[in-house]
Amino acid sequence: AQTVTQSQPEMSVQEAETVTLSCTYDTSENNYYLFWYKQPPSRQMILVIRQEAYKQQNATENRFSVNFQKAAKSFSLKISDSQLGDTAMYFCAFKDTNAGKSTFGDGTTLTVKP
């Protein structure tokens, strides 16, 4: 079974600064997807960014980028130029390409301070 570990329960960052959220996972599969989801105080979970394991290039979505280290089974999220609206809980998730379900980490609560 796959496991996803987020070792930072809480983090904070000053507005406009950069912050990195950590995620490690354990799997014996070779083909899979990794995701970061954001859950703001409104509770609506939305996808921030995704990475296909077969791609060596790290995914980027505007201010959000990942550092995907397949051999180390590490998948960190970097948020640049942090904004107050980035305050949320962030979940790292894993999905095997041959399975229907996703496995989530415990989440990291990020607070962006003005």
Next chain:
Amino acid sequence: DVKVTQSSRYLVKRTGEKVFLECVQDMDHENMFWYRQDPGLGLRLIYFSYDVKMKEKGDIPEGYSVSREKKERFSLILESASTNQTSMYLCASSPARFHEKLLFGSGTQLSVL
């Protein structure tokens, strides 16, 4: 806007009551999921469904059942609610069996007293 809609945002029930949590999606998605979210435990999968009248157990199915009579609707049933089922319940859907991305509803906070 495409949507996953959960019928209740907050729900308060008594121990022993039968509880129905409803989820409807308007995107013609095949897959639907019920997760439970608890502080420090992340999201844990209760049940999921790949098609109408099909269901599969997730990681924590005990005390729950599901129903999917129509493609757009996936119901989570607590046959006899207990206090340890007090939690946030999230419904999600995705368009195909091996599709990677989930679309979530806004959650139902259930309190069992």
